[in-house]
Amino acid sequence: MKEEGSVKRPARGRRPAEEAPGGWTGKVDKQSWVPAYAQLARLLRRRIADETYAPGSRLPSEATLAKGFGVSPMTARQAVGVLSEEGIVHRVQGSGTFVRRIEVLKTHFALDTLHAVLADQENLDVKLERAVVERVPSGARALLGAGDGEPLVVVERLIRHRGEPFAFQTACTRFDPESPILEKMLNTAVLTEFFFEAHLPGFKKGVLELVPAVLDGREAGFLGEQAGCPAFRLEQLLYDFGDRPAAFGWFLVSPGKVRLVSRVGVWDD
Amino acid sequence: MKEEGSVKRPARGRRPAEEAPGGWTGKVDKQSWVPAYAQLARLLRRRIADETYAPGSRLPSEATLAKGFGVSPMTARQAVGVLSEEGIVHRVQGSGTFVRRIEVLKTHFALDTLHAVLADQENLDVKLERAVVERVPSGARALLGAGDGEPLVVVERLIRHRGEPFAFQTACTRFDPESPILEKMLNTAVLTEFFFEAHLPGFKKGVLELVPAVLDGREAGFLGEQAGCPAFRLEQLLYDFGDRPAAFGWFLVSPGKVRLVSRVGVWDD
DNA sequence: AAGTGGTCTAGACCACCTA
């Protein structure tokens, strides 16, 4: 599609972070700092929200959108791709792109609030409650692939946020004096990096599972809750770069301190 | 980049669903049915997995990858985009693309297992336990923006899977005889479509929240569990196309029947 | 046969970051 004259567009690439002025309903404005694909995506999102494109109906084809809005096919495709990744729209090859109905069951939940608290490091403090070499815990033993007689290290920590108890952590690993993981688990300095920098150096992969739990008396005491109170337990099984299970542990967090919220459908904000 | 001679590549667009033969370590093979971007993505994923590209290190630039593997820049970009969406890699404008360390806290949890059970409709049955017009529940009343005297309809259902109790559902809406939502809530035929077809016709958007809960005696009785047993509660607040809150409810599911699992880091399978 | 999405090319300019 030819541009009119040889008007120089003001900016490509990453524009300065500036949101659109709002109240805008027209077409794609190439003078704007908002990327063309984002403009088109928003326009489509609004039309879906006001049921111009009703749930279940087909969107105009990408080629049609490209011509209609004076952008290249790849750009139009990118715009539709945004909605597709948002789950608002569903692409079917050879058939078209369709407005999704709300899918309650295909949503996902993020640990945003947990992340937010742990990122606020100035107001966090960690207290080591217990660090022992135990021969007892059998569940962890199986997960770590440890032999029956092999000792395991168990570490318990209480994490406080602004003075309030926030989470109670238990972590297990093999008692291997040569392992850097053991050192990391016991070293409070590295500990910060270990869990609060939101990444885990030295591990290749892991499996997390979120399960509902009921606090026992001891756990409730640490967290300042009543025994029998419901809580999230975030279990972690982490593997080293040899694909061997290397550490197992869990966080206990009182509900209300962490929320798992997910939005579905069309939110045009 | 010029192709050698005028060899016709066998297929573009969507290839037949055929996984690569495996055991392949070389470069991008344009004769293959696996898209070039997917081949390049997998190759990069393997190099990350075997620490050729170590956590924290920088990937070759997209331009370098494009030249090195004989693909166009957009294709190389698409490959890196795959890893970026997988969370394995992190793009920083003007700086480069970096191998992420494992981020425990930025994962998300999907309702796969819940979805799997509800998709298995042949083995599901639903029993209406209670449907009443109540003037009592005040929490739901506030959420729905209902007045103090306004009656609310409360529906309770027990969902069984293969004869076993699976979930206990409670749903509330305004008692508005004109509302199609009320009809949907009471109609068992539409009910199937309503929750088990995994979409919600008639609603524009919704907020879901997952909270840990402890079953009381009545709930435990329905689910065949012990009172005091932990369970997930999946709360739903749904809005109609006028952005008015229209229905509020929750599922109670015993743990073990539904699992929330998430994988982080590099899984090369 | 026609239309749709999926993939791909070979360039381009821009904003951002680092040296």
Next chain:
DNA sequence: AGGTGGTCTAGACCACTTT
């Protein structure tokens, strides 16, 4: 200043679905 990612173009061929 040079390299990097972010955006964009104007086409192309393919596989798939529908007509």
